[in-house]
Amino acid sequence: xxxxxxxxxxxxxxxxxxxxxxxxxxxxxxxxxxxxxxxxxxxxxxxxxxxxxxxxxxxxxxxxxxxxxxxxxxxxxxxxxxxxxxxxxxxxxxxxxxxxxxxxxxxxxxxxxxxxxxxxxxxxxxxxxxxxxxxxxxxxxxxxxxxxxxxxxxxxxxxxxxxxxxxxxxxxxxxxxxxxxxxxxxxxxxxxxxxxxxxxxxxxxxxxxxxxxxxxxxxxxxxxxxxxxxxxxxxxxxxxxxxxxxxxxxxxxxxxxxxxxxxxxxxxxxxxxxxxxxxxxxxxxxxxxxxxxxxxxxxxxxxxxxxxxxxxxxxxxxxxxxxxxxxxxxxxxxxxxxxxxxxxxxxxxxxxxxxxxxxxxxxxxxxxxxxxxxxxxxxxxxxxxxxxxxxxxxxxxxxxxxxxxxxxxxxxxxxxxxxxxxxxxxxxxxxxxxxxxxxxxxxxxxxxxxxxxxxxxxxxxxxxxxxxxxxxxxxxxxxxxxxxxxxxxxxxxxxxxxxxxxxxxxxxxxxxxxxxxxxxxxxxxxxxxxxxxxxxxxxxxxxxxxxxxxxxxxxxxxxxxxxxxxxxxxxxxxxxxxxxxxxx
Amino acid sequence: xxxxxxxxxxxxxxxxxxxxxxxxxxxxxxxxxxxxxxxxxxxxxxxxxxxxxxxxxxxxxxxxxxxxxxxxxxxxxxxxxxxxxxxxxxxxxxxxxxxxxxxxxxxxxxxxxxxxxxxxxxxxxxxxxxxxxxxxxxxxxxxxxxxxxxxxxxxxxxxxxxxxxxxxxxxxxxxxxxxxxxxxxxxxxxxxxxxxxxxxxxxxxxxxxxxxxxxxxxxxxxxxxxxxxxxxxxxxxxxxxxxxxxxxxxxxxxxxxxxxxxxxxxxxxxxxxxxxxxxxxxxxxxxxxxxxxxxxxxxxxxxxxxxxxxxxxxxxxxxxxxx
Numbered sequence: 001x002x003x004x005x006x007x008x009x010x011x012x013x014x015x016x017x018x019x020x021x022x023x024x025x026x027x028x029x030x031x032x033x034x035x036x037x038x039x040x041x042x043x044x045x046x047x048x049x050x051x052x053x054x055x056x057x058x059x060x061x062x063x064x065x066x067x068x069x070x071x072x073x074x075x076x077x078x079x080x081x082x083x084x085x086x087x088x089x090x091x092x093x094x095x096x097x098x099x100x101x102x103x104x105x106x107x108x109x110x111x112x113x114x115x116x117x118x119x120x121x122x123x124x125x126x127x128x129x130x131x132x133x134x135x136x137x138x139x140x141x142x143x144x145x146x147x148x149x150x151x152x153x154x155x156x157x158x159x160x161x162x163x164x165x166x167x168x169x170x171x172x173x174x175x176x177x178x179x180x181x182x183x184x185x186x187x188x189x190x191x192x193x194x195x196x197x198x199x200x201x202x203x204x205x206x207x208x209x210x211x212x213x214x215x216x217x218x219x220x221x222x223x224x225x226x227x228x229x230x231x232x233x234x235x236x237x238x239x240x241x242x243x244x245x246x247x248x249x250x251x252x253x254x255x256x257x258x259x260x261x262x263x264x265x266x267x268x269x270x271x272x273x274x275x276x277x278x279x280x281x282x283x284x285x286x287x288x289x290x291x292x293x294x295x296x297x298x299x300x301x302x303x304x305x306x307x308x309x310x311x312x313x314x315x316x317x318x319x320x321x322x323x324x325x326x327x328x329x330x331x332x333x334x335x336x337x338x339x340x341x342x343x344x345x346x347x348x349x350x351x352x353x354x355x356x357x358x359x360x361x362x363x364x365x366x367x368x369x370x371x372x373x374x375x376x377x378x379x380x381x382x383x384x385x386x387x388x389x390x391x392x393x394x395x396x397x398x399x400x401x402x403x404x405x406x407x408x409x410x411x412x413x414x415x416x417x418x419x420x421x422x423x424x425x426x427x428x429x430x431x432x433x434x435x436x437x438x439x440x441x442x443x444x445x446x447x448x449x450x451x452x453x454x455x456x457x458x459x460x461x462x463x464x465x466x467x468x469x470x471x472x473x474x475x476x477x478x479x480x481x482x483x484x485x486x487x488x489x490x491x492x493x494x495x496x497x498x499x500x501x502x503x504x505x506x507x508x509x510x511x512x513x514x515x516x517x518x519x520x521x522x523x524x525x526x527x528x529x530x531x532x533x534x535x536x537x538x539x540x541x542x543x544x545x546x547x548x549x550x551x552x553x554x555x556x557x558x559x560x561x562x563x564x565x566x567x568x569x570x571x572x573x574x575x576x577x578x579x580x581x582x583x584x
Numbered sequence: 585x586x587x588x589x590x591x592x593x594x595x596x597x598x599x600x601x602x603x604x605x606x607x608x609x610x611x612x613x614x615x616x617x618x619x620x621x622x623x624x625x626x627x628x629x630x631x632x633x634x635x636x637x638x639x640x641x642x643x644x645x646x647x648x649x650x651x652x653x654x655x656x657x658x659x660x661x662x663x664x665x666x667x668x669x670x671x672x673x674x675x676x677x678x679x680x681x682x683x684x685x686x687x688x689x690x691x692x693x694x695x696x697x698x699x700x701x702x703x704x705x706x707x708x709x710x711x712x713x714x715x716x717x718x719x720x721x722x723x724x725x726x727x728x729x730x731x732x733x734x735x736x737x738x739x740x741x742x743x744x745x746x747x748x749x750x751x752x753x754x755x756x757x758x759x760x761x762x763x764x765x766x767x768x769x770x771x772x773x774x775x776x777x778x779x780x781x782x783x784x785x786x787x788x789x790x791x792x793x794x795x796x797x798x799x800x801x802x803x804x805x806x807x808x809x810x811x812x813x814x815x816x817x818x819x820x821x822x823x824x825x826x827x828x829x830x831x832x833x834x835x836x837x838x839x840x841x842x843x844x845x846x847x848x849x850x851x852x853x854x855x856x857x858x859x860x861x862x863x864x865x866x867x868x869x870x871x872x873x874x875x876x877x878x879x880x881x882x883x884x885x886x887x888x889x890x891x892x893x894x895x896x897x898x899x900x901x902x903x904x905x906x907x
Contacts, residue, residue: 082728083721349726
């Protein structure tokens with residue numbers, strides 16, 4: 001074996017390796033022999049760190065000295081729903097400082113749920129001469145000043161994507177900082193910005209960047225300006241409109257309609273805040289080419305939605321509000337035969353009564369009509385085991401199934417039974433299911449089904465479900481591919497957690513909040529498992545001030561080779577090997 | 585990239601089970617006298633707080649009972665919806681009054697105590713079926729930006745949608761405007777709590793800001809209390825780190841109740857309104873405040889110069905009573 005390996009010069013091996021991009025495959029390559037390990041680590045260009053605290057920047061840099069693209073994720077998923085207190089962590093600063101020194105040729109930074117400051121952005125803009133891609137997904141901590149630094153200094157920037165980040169809007173003038181001779185923009189997503197950006201600067205920018213493919217505007221861009229932008233960028237493939245409302249005027253309408261017709265490449269539409277239905281027909285000419293349509297902010301009624309979506313025969317991804325109603329989903333099932341992903345969001349999630357006739361029936365229709373359906377996120381108010389079983393049998397190719405029955409603990413509305421067998425059917429029939437979110441009335445039985453059948457499941461979200469530790473035990477012991485488990489408000493305690501401690505090292509993370517885990521168990525876990533960080537998040541003050549058997553508020557456990565982190569705020573407690581409780 | 589060598593951890597999975605039995609999650613205070621004497625004070629606080637907030641859902645402490653678990657171990661079993669007959673969302677009368685689910689998570693106004701809040705919640709939020717989901721933090725699981733965006737558009741009122749469906753005689757979209765509707769109103773016509781309104785709060789001297797859900801409050805007092813709790817914890821912790829762990833002593837220095845509103849703590853509570861001006865919190869009716877607040881700042885009284893005239897007035901007891 002050694003002779004074979006030496007018979008190729010390093011450059012040849014490196015060239016061969018360059019065809020292998022998948023991280024798992026490259027990891028496998030690196031374990032073949034020492035020289036392959038060496039060659040592979042010098043030629044790895046892209047690194048993905050699913051939990052920024054699982055490893056330190058220095059360790060990454062030591063292993064991979066010449067990285068051009070990095071992706072980091074910070075806070076746990078439940079931070080999206082305000083379950084992680086502010087200040088918990090996820091700071092990107094140490095990564096940026098380390099990489100500024102070590103990776104001068106870094107081109108791409110992708111962050112998710114991390115805290116990034118204006119200083120960090122400025123450092124990025126000044127440290128990486130060939131910087132091309134900045135994607136900040138659900139990030140926070142920065143303002144438009146930081147964006148100005150990026151615009152001003154990143155001469156080779158291709159992509160600036162702020163998807164759903166929280167940006168402090170100091171002024172819309174940051175856009176003016178793109179130099180007049182800057183023309184390389186390919187993708188710009190500023191949909192999350194609240195303030196008005198300088199429109200003339202935007203127009204000029206769009207006009208001088210011939211490679212612009214993606215443009216997602218923010219709500220503040222008025223509809224009557226949209227046509228001008230489109231005419232300057234008829235090559236657009238993805239467009240997010242601003243507010244889609246204006247006085248109904250024939251000239252504005254025909255201008256807009258003409259501009260849309262000129263966009264022959266347009267495949268994805270989003271935006272549509274404040275929709276005036278009279279303007280919807282302006283997009284009809286391009287509907288047949290659309291593969292992605294995000295109407296999840298469009299508060300328009302079912303007939304208008306049906307008219308629009310009915311023309312999108314090539315639609316693969318549809319996001320919509322429940323105003324579409326069961327009838328609208330019937331229409332989608334009939335017209336959109338290529339549908340792969342459906343997300344239906346609630347228009348009135350806090351109302352106690354349903355405000356629209358959207359029920360389980362809509363989802364059943366889709367499952368019957370759309371044979372390619374793989375990914376579902378569905379908010380509704382009633383569900384039955386029968387419907388779930390039908391959906392499961394119709395769509396065994398489902399890979400992501402997230403059902404949110406709005407009222408916690410809602411049973412099968414026909415039989416008043418728990419929904420265990422319904423979800424059981426989902427995991428039994430959908431053998432490739434990777435992601436599952438449960439809701440409704442559920443006992444330990446559903447977890448038994450999941451542990452038995454969901455062998456490919458990687459991420460499970462559980463809320464207000466289960467009866468005892470047995471439920472948690474089924475999942476931890478049965479789901480072989482489980483990477484992320486997030487649980488809230490379930491009666492799971494110490495037993496299952498401690499009995500399956502070793503399992504936790506095979507997962508990225510476990511979140512448990514408002515369950516019955518005691519501080520004593522956390523301490524034990526922290527002491528015994530050196531490669532886990534066991535973080536107790538509790539805003540009631542130090543857990544030592546309460547009995548050890550008292551349930552803690554929130555628990556976040558993740559595997560790490562970097563040891564305890566140093567940036568924990570006052571409400572996070574961790575336990576390390578010397579069994580002393582440490583504050584940050 | 586492979587972060588950790590996978591495979592078996594250093595400790596066998598069964599380790600520590602004996603300890604875990606002893607510290608098995610126990611919920612009920614009544615059934616475990618040892619436990620109840622230890623945490624009775626905190627539980628008392630909890631029930632007082634819950635009653636004090638006067639929310640509409642029934643309040644009762646100790647909804648959980650302990651019984652033999654299915655595996656024979658002696659541990660408390662949390663009541664789940666199975667124990668309650670499902671009666672539909674409109675009637676809660678037949679459901680026993682159990683603890684209000686308004687306690688939600690620790691980031692809500694019941695930040696103190698709530699020893700059993702976590703464990704009771706699964707029962708409670710089902711038991712209190714009417715509008716329960718509106719009072720639980722982070723449920724339904726919808727991102728804040730999505731909620732804010734929905735709330736800021738004129739939503740189609742539920743009754744109107746239904747009526748128009750029945751009649752089938754609508755032409756174009758009624759009443760869709762561009763401006764913000766009552767984005768931040770706490771209760772709609774039906775008196776149900778609506779949406780979350782998280783705003784940032786910064787306190788002078790503390791680098792890490794926090795967020796508070798304004799829609800879970802209906803008056804300035806509870807908001808101030810919540811903020812004091814929030815920053816009392818963090819400020820004492822910060823102080824203790826600096827001074828080397830004398831956090832118990834530092835508790836005395838923490839802002840004591842209701843001092844944020846009258847300025848006697850040395851700090852004043854201010855907010856930035858829609859126009860970008862910084863105003864003293866408490867001068868306008870609560871509803872007006874909710875409609876215009878963008879973020880909060882707990883400012884050192886010494887820096888509240890521009891607001892000083894109001895401060896002097898308020899010390900004289902001229903504060904508007906919260907609505």
